[in-house]
Structure formats: C-alpha cells, structure tokens
Amino acid sequence: MVRLNEVRRNEVAVEPPASFDAGLVFVGIIRTPWRSRLECPRQGRRDGPICRIELYEPWVAALDGIDAFKEIEVLYWLHESRRDLVRQSPSSDGAARGTFSLRSPVRPNPIGTAVVSLVARQGPILTVRGLDCVDGTPLIDLKPDRCLFTPLAPLQPGDFETG
C-alpha cells in the first residue's frame, strides 16, 4: 500500500530546508481514473486506461506541434507526498533503501516522470495512456520523448565530445 503520511520502521526523516531554491508553476492538471493514491498503479502501463492532460492558459500555445510525437515525456508534481525521507521501506518490512534508489513518490522534490503514448489532442486537452498518478495531479512539463526527438538548433561544440 502506498504511504499516506507515516514514517515506517528503519526509515529516516531529515529536517527539511528552511527555504526553497526555485519555484514551479503548474501549467495544467492531470485527470486519471484514480481517486486516491491507494488505488493508483505503482507504475504506468502503456495498455493502461485513458487519462487526460488539460493545459492552462497562457500555456496552450506551447502545445503546437506536439501531435508529431507518439510518445511524450510528462513531468508532474506529486502534491500529496512528504519530502523529508532519505531512507524508505516500500514493503514496510524494516528493509530500507535510499530515496534516490527508489522511484517512490516520496522525495525531496516530488516530481514524477512518465513516458506516455499520445492518443489524441483536442485544443488544450491531450488524451494519453501510461500514467500512474492520482486524479488532480498538477502538470509541470511536457516534452517529446528523447528517443524520438532530433534537436533543431544548430550544432554546438559539445555535440562531438566523447570521452
């Protein structure tokens, strides 16, 4: 079962920083069939249910051209997650691992990433498959999947650096 707010045996919480270093704006909202975190899939699946990504103004114009991509990377804000655990026990069995070796929603910056299949676009709304988040999750960013995208900008010196 996903965590609601508890700290489990052998988990370690730290004092959260007193201030933030940067700010995010929510550019849309994600609509899924899951009304609580206890129902969500642990990871999205490509044959999962249709979900809806609704963009807010003034960001709708930024969707122009997205229809060219079958797969899109989605970044979203896991707004119900605590942020102070550095060691976690997903199985609640006393075995704990570092947060950065887990894809748990509980992290210092609770950002989820998924690669989803784009089914359709209608105006400010994308329908997709492959998400795993609770209904009402705030949207942070959309990008073409890196494997399908070729940069349009002119070449730069670093493009050729190996080592």
Next chain:
Amino acid sequence: MVRLNEVRRNEVAVEPPASFDAGLVFVGIIRTPWRSRLECPRQGRRDGPICRIELYEPWVAALDGIDAFKEIEVLYWLHESRRDLVRQSPSSDGAARGTFSLRSPVRPNPIGTAVVSLVARQGPILTVRGLDCVDGTPLIDLKPDRCLFTPLAPLQPGDFETG
C-alpha cells in the same frame, strides 16, 4: 547556437505568472566540462565525457543502493533559461513551434531530464556519462531508470487496470 536571452522572429513570450505554485530544493550540483551553454551538447550521449554529480547534505544518505543500477534518470534545474516563451524558433529561421514539442531548455519550468550511465559512486559523488548541461547546474532528483526498476511496494488495484 543556444539562446542567451533573445526573443527571435516569430517567437511568442507570455506574461509570467505573478507567483509560484510549489518550491524546489537543490539537492546537489552537477560538474561538467562545459563552461557555457554555447559549448554544451544539445543532447547528452552515452559515450560522452565523464561528469560528476555531487550531493549535498542532508541528502547523501538517499544515495544508498543506487549502485545497483547501471542507468539513472537525472532531473536538473536549467537555471540560466528564460521561462516565458510558448513558441520558439530553435533554428532562428522564423519557423516557430510550441515549447512542449521541443526539448529546449527554455520552458515554463526549466527542468532537464537525462538518462545517464552510472560509472562509479564514491561517497556523495557519482560519476556518470550522458549529461548535456553546463557546469554548475543544480541537481533536483535522481531515480533508477524506469526500465530497470521493479516497484518494491505491495500491489495496488491500479496495477491491473487496462483500457
């Protein structure tokens, strides 16, 4: 050439929101060979140069177990990017596309994502290949690559939903 701060022909800037919706903490810093954005590769390559990811306290304990993964997803804050363009012209040729159909660093929430090869870990420092960002870029998050990671948490109802 990457943008420094200009708005190019046919690009569209919007009024940025008056306030932020969520805050980020920088959990580390990324060291790369690239001293300016004009030198960076447009996308990371797996045979690219070694880069270093240095974690800050109190987050070092969160690295525990990361050595088990050959590939790690890295989220970083593109701190030199403007955030107000909804249409961009990467080639500066007058052809503009929506920001969400580009992987440009210029976006409402300038978060870069990369999947890198983990070469080694020594204490708070990871050495990796596959990054594309400028030296000094703030680190936001690390996760095991989704293709290599199997959730440890107990099954949830959404795991079985298709549609």
